[in-house]
Amino acid sequence: MPIDINELRDYKGGNPAQWRTYMSARFKPTTWVDDVITKDEEWRNLQKQIDTLRRDVNLLQKSIAPKKKAKEPCDDLIKEMKGLQVTIKEMKEKVPLVEKERDVLLGKIGNMVDPEVPISHDEDKDNVTVSLWPEPAEKPALPCALGELTYTLPEIKPLTHDDLLWRVDGYEPVRGQNVAGHRGYFLKNAGVLLNQAIINYAIAFLRKRGYDILQPPYFMKKEVMATLAQLEDFDEQLYKVSGKTDDPKGESEKYLIATSEQPICAYHMNDWIQEKSLPIRYGGVSTCFRKEAGSSGRDIRGIFRVHQFEKIEQFCITVDDFAESQAEQKRMIESSEEFYQSLGIPYRVVCIVSGELNDAAVKKYDLEGWFPGQNAYRELVSCSNCTDYQARGVETRCGVKKTAGAKGEDQDRLNARASYVHMLNSTLCATGRGICAILENHQTEDGVKVPEVLVPFMGGIDFLPFVRKAAEATKGEKAGKKAGKNAGKGEKKK
Numbered sequence: 022m023p024i025d026i027n028e029l030r031d032y033k034g035g036n037p038a039q040w041r042t043y044m045s046a047r048f049k050p051t052t053w054v055d056d057v058i059t060k061d062e063e064w065r066n067l068q069k070q071i072d073t074l075r076r077d078v079n080l081l082q083k084s085i086a087p088k089k090k091a092k093e094p095c096d097d098l099i100k101e102m103k104g105l106q107v108t109i110k111e112m113k114e115k116v117p118l119v120e121k122e123r124d125v126l127l128g129k130i131g132n133m134v135d136p137e138v139p140i141s142h143d144e145d146k147d148n149v150t151v152s153l154w155p156e157p158a159e160k161p162a163l164p165c166a167l168g169e170l171t172y173t174l175p176e177i178k179p180l181t182h183d184d185l186l187w188r189v190d191g192y193e194p195v196r197g198q199n200v201a202g203h204r205g206y207f208l209k210n211a212g213v214l215l216n217q218a219i220i221n222y223a224i225a226f227l228r229k230r231g232y233d234i235l236q237p238p239y240f241m242k243k244e245v246m247a248t249l250a251q252l253e254d255f256d257e258q259l260y261k262v263s264g265k266t267d268d269p270k271g272e273s274e275k276y277l278i279a280t281s282e283q284p285i286c287a288y289h290m291n292d293w294i295q296e297k298s299l300p301i302r303y304g305g306v307s308t309c310f311r312k313e314a315g316s317s318g319r320d321i322r323g324i325f326r327v328h329q330f331e332k333i334e335q336f337c338i339t340v341d342d343f344a345e346s347q348a349e350q351k352r353m354i355e356s357s358e359e360f361y362q363s364l365g366i367p368y369r370v371v372c373i374v375s376g377e378l379n380d381a382a383v384k385k386y387d388l389e390g391w392f393p394g395q396n397a398y399r400e401l402v403s404c405s406n407c408t409d410y411q412a413r414g415v416e417t418r419c420g421v422k423k424t425a426g427a428k429g430e431d432q433d434r435l436n437a438r439a440s441y442v443h444m445l446n447s448t449l450c451a452t453g454r455g456i457c458a459i460l461e462n463h464q465t466e467d468g469v470k471v472p473e474v475l476v477p478f479m480g481g482i483d484f485l486p487f488v489r490k491a492a493e494a495t496k497g498e499k500a501g502k503k504a505g506k507n508a509g510k511g512e513k514k515k
Contacts, residue, residue, distance in 0.1 A: 153369050336444070360449055371387050385404065405446055419441070
């Protein structure tokens with residue numbers, strides 16, 4: 022999913038200096054832009070050399086033909102021509118190899134960076150808060166960088182989501198780990214009811230706002246996933262599933278989706294969408310699978326960070342117009358805000374710093390819900406505008422398709438007129454995290470109140486009483502506490 026190569030070509034009206042600025046904002050080497058330009062020049066020079074040699078061959082053919090007709094000697098000319106044809110063949114074989122090398126380098130260039138994005142690598146200090154709900158008594162002026170923002174935080178409550186989910190008989194973590202390994206779990210009773218209620222409420226919420234609901238395939242072909250996922254994601258996030266047993270080349274390999282965004286991106290693969298049909302808005306409902314590589318030791322208890330979960334996703338497609346996709350992104354994050362307000366979850370919305378953007382996103386908003394049992398905000402929603410970056414990977418265009426004229430203009434002229442759609446994605450709710458936020462915010466001394474909007478989807482259940490005591494510490498936790506005590510005794514002896 023690269024940018025348009027013409028953005029780096031001066032002779033095509035490109036501005037490579039601007040893209041060096043974007044790479045600098047992402048804290049990536051600006052020399053990567055120069056590497057692409059160098060390889061692109063090599064590719065173009067090969068094409069020029071081939072064209073020059075073809076002209077030379079044509080001239081030689083024109084010289085040889087009359088000599089043959091006149092039965093004059095022309096062996097040297099024929100030998101020269103055949104030598105040039107061999108050279109052309111060798112150079113033509115080299116062209117796709119150089120083009121592939123260039124495109125690999127081009128794939129390392131991230132998208133542009135929205136002017137509103139704070140240029141920084143420090144999320145804790147420089148993420149910009151753009152919204153707070155409910156509004157604090159101090160009414161702080163927004164937007165404001167996190168490091169400069171002061172206000173009274175929402176109330177703190179005693180229990181964390183893992184303890185609450187256990188007490189309402191909502192999950193079985195140990196039994197899940199026995200079956201599935203690390204971060205495995207069984208949802209049970211209240212947990213299952215909450216999970217399904219959130220899914221069904223979210224579907225109703227999006228349908229009311231004009232979204233078409235999609236339940237996509239849970240795995241994708243490797244070559245399709247490669248047009249969308251960054252290379253490092255293959256190892257860090259994605260689970261691979263094997264296909265045929267007699268497949269030594271791995272051609273039947275597939276990857277489990279980490280989000281419904283991925284298959285929905287490819288829903289319109291190779292389509293040419295009429296502008297009058299845009300925007301298109303999809304609500305994706307799927308199970309998601311993530312390795313969570315690099316998260317070792319984080320959020321071990323509960324279902325906040327797990328390998329398998331359900332998620333409802335917003336995925337929107339607009340015309341090839343930056344102002345249009347900017348407006349759509351704000352509409353999407355506002356929809357997410359409405360959703361969490363309806364669930365009674367306090368939150369803040371932050372604009373993420375440039376150094377934490379993935380390659381496709383030009384700007385990303387995170388909605389971070391308040392977790393009173395942890396006295397912290399935690400990410401619930403990620404909302405990104407990817408402009409035409411992903412659309413180029415899956416060849417999804419928009420506008421009226423131009424046909425060749427009477428003289429039959431070549432495909433390059435057709436491509437020059439093509440517009441690619443803009444694609445945007447936003448979490449509405451990852452149900453596991455949604456359950457965690459509901460439990461912590463709506464806990465009471467005796468159980469958990471069910472948010473009013475979920476009651477119809479819970480079969481009328483409006484309260485989940487505690488039916489179990491706090492869970493016992495695991496062997497690993499007991500061993501950790503024992504080690505900590507021993508370490509403390511050692512320090513006292515010194």
